[in-house]
Amino acid sequence: MTAVELATDNGQMVSENLTGSPLALRGVTVSYGSEPVVFSVDMTIEAGTMTAIIGPNGAGKSTLLKAALGIIKPLAGRVTTWGGSLDSQRARIAYVPQRASIDWDFPTQVRDVVMMGLFRELGLLRRVRAKHHAKVMECLTRVGMQDFADRQIGQLSGGQQQRVFLARALAQEADLYLLDEPFAGVDAATEAAIITVLKELRNEGKTVVAVHHDLSTVEDYFDRVFLINRRRMGEGSVEAAFTQDALHATYGGRLGDGLIARAG
Amino acid sequence: MFEALTLQLGYNAVLVTLGSTALGVAAGAVGAFLYLRKRALVSDAISHATLPGLALAFLVMVGFGGDGRFLPGLMLGSALSAWAGLYAVSWITRKTRLPEDAAIGAVLSVFFGFGIVLLTVIQTMQSGRQAGLEGFLLGSTAGMLRSDALVIAAGGAIVLGATILLRRPMLMTAFDEGYAQVQGLNTARIDMALMVLVLAVTVVGLKIVGLILIVAMLIIPAVAARFWTENASRVAQLAALFGGMSGYIGAALSATAPDLPTGPIIVLVSFTLFALSLLLAPSRGVLASALRHRQLQHEVHLRQGLLALAHGQPVYESLTQRMLRSRGLMRADGVPTDKGRNAAAQALLDENRWQALRRIETLSSLAVRDDGLTRIGDVLTPDQVKLLDARLSPQGAA
Structure with missing residues (x-):
């Protein structure tokens, strides 16, 4: 399970060793109906880096993330995590979904949401012990939400909700963190708090992948970019791949002009 | 049975x-x-x-x-x-x-x-x-x-x-x-x-x-x-x-x-x-939310009434008039009492402080807490309020 069989241009099968990559996609195509939303995408995430998935609205960013996580079943292609199958590595993967996908009137408190991050440890019946409560508070403290543990989640601001979701991911002590637009609709204080935590994770050797919207912060926040507009439009370090040419190709038109100072 | x-x-x-x-x-x-x-x-x-x-x-x-x-x-x-x-x-x-x-x-x-x-x-x-x-x-x-x-x-x-x-x-x-x-x-x-x-x-x-x-x-x-x-x-x-x-x-x-x-x-x-x-039920029940709504309505009317008094404007709404009279802030003929004048000045000061807060960079993020009813003292420390008042004085607090 450490190698992926691939067909080259002349039809020969070759093997590729992907054990070093926390997340790799090969030829992934996803469709909700009659046409592919994501078409034959290859992506190789490098360990210990922060990668931004960027692209225009409807380009398939969130879909790609969901396919990588097995939430949507791809029509074709395969996903490997550290060279193995997704199911064998679940415990090492944490996910922060889009805020919009949640019913915020659901009867649950901040503490319970973070406790969900411990599900793999608690299982069906194991009792919640003092050490689990301590873990929850530690994660809430890390995102600056320790004073809100007993709030109903609907009473939080958008930014606070996002931080609680990040705390839930932290509780898992995962090695790979996948975030779907973590900065969408949050206040500046939250954005700063989240990026601080994400950079800390990266510095601890963890891998972070985020769907990202704001092109102006890509260079400050991330090491690597993955550009997508239904197809893979580019991938690499921010210096090499986040260029005006690549943005023109991805977004069309003249978007991105003046955005990248060093490109001039 | x-x-x-x-x-x-x-x-x-x-x-x-x-x-x-x-x-x-x-x-x-x-x-x-x-x-x-x-x-x-x-x-x-x-x-x-x-x-x-x-x-x-x-x-x-x-x-x-x-x-x-x-x-x-x-x-x-x-x-x-x-x-x-x-x-x-x-x-x-x-x-x-x-x-x-x-x-x-x-x-x-x-x-x-x-x-x-x-x-x-x-x-x-x-x-x-x-x-x-x-x-x-x-x-x-x-x-x-x-x-x-x-x-x-x-x-x-x-x-x-x-x-x-x-x-x-x-x-x-x-x-x-x-x-x-x-x-x-x-x-x-x-x-x-x-x-x-x-x-x-x-x-x-x-x-x-x-x-x-x-x-x-x-x-x-x-x-x-x-x-x-x-x-x-x-x-x-x-x-x-x-x-x-x-x-x-x-x-x-x-x-x-x-x-x-x-x-x-x-x-x-x-x-x-x-x-x-x-x-x-205490928080989601119909009675509790009706009571909360009534309470909010009274607070809003009282506050608006006080601000009207502070600006010397007449108070027309009957609920507002009742609120002010029952608290001894306004006489039956619509003239504010001494107590009413003080409360009105206080309300106006609070209002001006909120305005000043928006112009101070370090505090302006707190402007989201300004809902017309929250008192500035509930959001800021006394020191921060002094800072605000210092900004207010050159323009003259009303």
Whole structure:
């Protein structure tokens, strides 16, 4: 399970060793109906880096993330995590979904949401012990939400909700963190708090992948970019791949002009 | 009445009361998860789809020369046809663009119609006349046997146990399906398990409340419980408690007089609990929110009245006038009292401080707290207020 069989241009099968990559996609195509939303995408995430998935609205960013996580079943292609199958590595993967996908009137408190991050440890019946409560508070403290543990989640601001979701991911002590637009609709204080935590994770050797919207912060926040507009439009370090040419190709038109100072 | 509630009304009444309580607890607990998963309507499809299976099971058992009223046999038949109905709903939802509620409507009525046709056929048969199968529509506890009660109690206990076992995955799926999947949960299978539990409650409850009213036992305790708590596990525990209370009190009440139908009385008791919750629950209840609204309205009128006084404007709204007068801030002829003048100046100062706060970079993020009512002293430290006042003085505080 450490190698992926691939067909080259002349039809020969070759093997590729992907054990070093926390997340790799090969030829992934996803469709909700009659046409592919994501078409034959290859992506190789490098360990210990922060990668931004960027692209225009409807380009398939969130879909790609969901396919990588097995939430949507791809029509074709395969996903490997550290060279193995997704199911064998679940415990090492944490996910922060889009805020919009949640019913915020659901009867649950901040503490319970973070406790969900411990599900793999608690299982069906194991009792919640003092050490689990301590873990929850530690994660809430890390995102600056320790004073809100007993709030109903609907009473939080958008930014606070996002931080609680990040705390839930932290509780898992995962090695790979996948975030779907973590900065969408949050206040500046939250954005700063989240990026601080994400950079800390990266510095601890963890891998972070985020769907990202704001092109102006890509260079400050991330090491690597993955550009997508239904197809893979580019991938690499921010210096090499986040260029005006690549943005023109991805977004069309003249978007991105003046955005990248060093490109001039 | 006291005799009924303390189980002193005879053998049959005791059996019915204990069975109803077990059913109520199980239905309440399962119903809570169904409600939290936002699939309450599915229970309607499941319950109506039991009828053809019930009738067919009767026919089969009679056909083989057995007793057509053998309860476990009838329960098995109902379960199979409810399963078929459930499958039809999920197949239609998956394979077509029809939404689930439309699929439920279609399946529910077709299965129920077919069941009624079969019941009519049974009525015309020799052995069918005494069958009393129509008792399963609204429940009929008159001839309940000890073995029936045992089956119901055991079924309820098994359902309750399975619900407790699956509570974590079911809650995670209900709250955040995508996250649950990433955690390795097979959410489709968990949803299926929930449906099986609902189906089991329905089948267990056929004898007591009947297939039409079982929906009430699943859903009403859950929505009543939701008024009291913001914690999903509490919702389930309270729903089980409310369900058990409804079953116990309802069955006991119906035993106090001859010919009182058990199922409908149970549902009425559970409705009473729902109505009390809706009215009286502390934070989500109707009375509490009406009081909160009134309080807010008064605060707003008082504040606006004070600001009008501060600007020397007349106060026209009668509620505002009443608020100011009753607090001794304004005289009957509309002139502010000394106390009113002071309060008005204070309100205006607060207002000006909020304006000043927006112009100070380090504090401006707090401007979101300015809702017209919040006092600046509740948001800032005294030192910060002094800083604001320093900014205010050159322009002259009003």
